[in-house]
Amino acid sequence: MAEEPVDETPTDPDAIYDDGDAVIVPAPSAEVFKAKPKAVPKPKAHYTQTIEFKQTIIPIMLTLGVIGLITAAMPYVVPSMAGMKEQSMYLLVLAGMGVLFLAFGVMNMMQVKSALEAQKRAR
Numbered sequence: 711m712a713e714e715p716v717d718e719t720p721t722d723p724d725a726i727y728d729d730g731d732a733v734i735v736p737a738p739s740a741e742v743f744k745a746k747p748k749a750v751p752k753p754k755a756h757y758t759q760t761i762e763f764k765q766t767i768i769p770i771m772l773t774l775g776v777i778g779l780i781t782a783a784m785p786y787v788v789p790s791m792a793g794m795k796e797q798s799m800y801l802l803v804l805a806g807m808g809v810l811f812l813a814f815g816v817m818n819m820m821q822v823k824s825a826l827e828a829q830k831r832a833r
Contacts, residue, residue, distance in 0.1 A: 764822050771815030778808025 757763055782805035785794035794801065 761822055761825050764818050764825075768815050768818050768822070771811045771818065775808045775810070775812030775815060778804050778811060780808075782808060 782801045785791045785801065
């Protein structure tokens with residue numbers, strides 16, 4: 711038969727039992743458990759609101775505006791495209807979009823100019 715395991719736990723309640731796993735460090739101070747203030751992250755602007763994006767989009771808007779106006783005017787200038795005059799609604803939409811793109815391009819130019827001047831003054 712197999713031998714039963716021997717329990718080596720002291721039976722004397724006043725005896726000190728050293729199992730080798732004891733943590734021998736002092737308890738941490740109360741300051742360790744206090745809540746620390748978190749750094750509030752700086753709000754980040756969306757990419758479309760940055761000056762770099764606006765500077766990139768200005769020539770695109772101006773080009774689209776000019777293309778829209780030229781395309782809308784071509785049936786009245788180029789005789790071979792006179793058949794497109796019947797599509798007056800499309801021409802009107804093209805001209806309107808051209809004007810809108812030009813207007814937004816100019817508005818972006820003014821916004822970028824004022825933002826760059828504000829940055830220059832802040833330095």
